Amino acid sequence: MAAQPALPATARAGRAPGDPEPEPGPGLRERKKRRTRDALIEAAHQLFLSQGFARTTVDEIAAAVDVSQRTFFRYFANKDEVALAVLADAEDYFIDRLRNRPADENPLQALRAAIVESWRELGSPDRTGPGSVTSALELIRMIEDTPTLLAAHLRRVTDQERVVTRVIAERENLDPAEDLRPAVMAAVFGSVLRAAHLSWTADQEVDGPEGMIALIGRHFDQLGPALAGDWRH
Amino acid sequence: MAAQPALPATARAGRAPGDPEPEPGPGLRERKKRRTRDALIEAAHQLFLSQGFARTTVDEIAAAVDVSQRTFFRYFANKDEVALAVLADAEDYFIDRLRNRPADENPLQALRAAIVESWRELGSPDRTGPGSVTSALELIRMIEDTPTLLAAHLRRVTDQERVVTRVIAERENLDPAEDLRPAVMAAVFGSVLRAAHLSWTADQEVDGPEGMIALIGRHFDQLGPALAGDWRH
């Protein structure tokens, strides 16, 4: 019977004394783990942005949180992972949004709506933990000009594309091994997003999450024209 | 002046005695450098395919060619690079093909034709050096299931996409900063290729360069249908 003082651990009132489902909530151990994980991300983030990714050692990060280097590597497989952890969470959120899009949208509409929704939600001020939008945007810039980070990020993105492929296939009731459209759609979607990210890093004018959303929209809108046969009508 | 894939070192005979352009050709130094580079790629390739990428140390590769580890790192910035060097050359060749496509093709047609051409040329049996097609195909499989290699490869691909963007923009006489279509086109093209590569690794049936060409074609053909509004006509 772990004590549950913190957070919205949902103190489910009205539970019968002999109930076989005590809904224990996260115990002390879990909470502690989450805290050190968040602290590591936070510290790493701060060090990366202030002195650069390459010039920050894992030892520094660990020392900032007062854990051993070995512990750091029990939380993150490598230095890249701690830098990309925030984005990883955001991507999970996006997948969740995609799953909840109404069934009557076609795949492209659903994908576009889900990504906009995700940026909006990330943009709302009530975000907890180290995953604020501003830092997410700073992060994208940092990733885009840190080769090793960009590489790791792109690999993550393609993993995510696989998931998107599956979700789209489920929505449309298709076997992704038979019908190539979900895979192509996922790949195209991913590439449009990346093109938008690239524009974002190149264009210092665009600012804030709404700027990014607008930028993504503009890129989506070019999809039709780009694939149209004749560019010089 | 695109870099021709300097195949045989063609000893251009018939030069006049007083010619102000003695066409010295690569001297001994250059030839030696090229040889050790090729040897390193060859040895690395062989070791990677036989015992895996991670289980091959740089020392082993260097020892196989009888140079010091330090010398290895003067030729390649890291272990990834030696694995991807062959593909990098192939990509340069592709860009060259793209530049030479007739101007009346639209961008998508030109890209598609250029990639098919490239695979055909790579497939022809008169290829010299360690860049045979079979090894290129083996390489793709190896990359696709070696996380760190996949990451590095994807980064290379996006670099290449930037180049493609520029070439397309030049063909169409556009400013890529103004008109987003070249960037979107390049991104879409890259993603279709990757989707094809993925299918290739998943489908053990498809074999040889012609198989890959066919697979790429099938993916291209899905581009229209995937982006069409209604998937369930």
Next chain:
DNA sequence: GCAGATTATGTCAGCGACTGACATTCGGCA
């Protein structure tokens, strides 16, 4: 509450990728 099983963490030793500095050798060239 308390033993005992789990699990997180620390410590330590070690491998391998990569780099800077300096010495040495080798090819290019007058």
Next chain:
DNA sequence: TGCCGAATGTCAGTCGCTGACATAATCTGC
């Protein structure tokens, strides 16, 4: 032939990352 610069080797060192083992903290049933 002899000099210059480029390529290579040697060495020492940093840093990312891992396995093995010991220790300390939670959790679980009593």
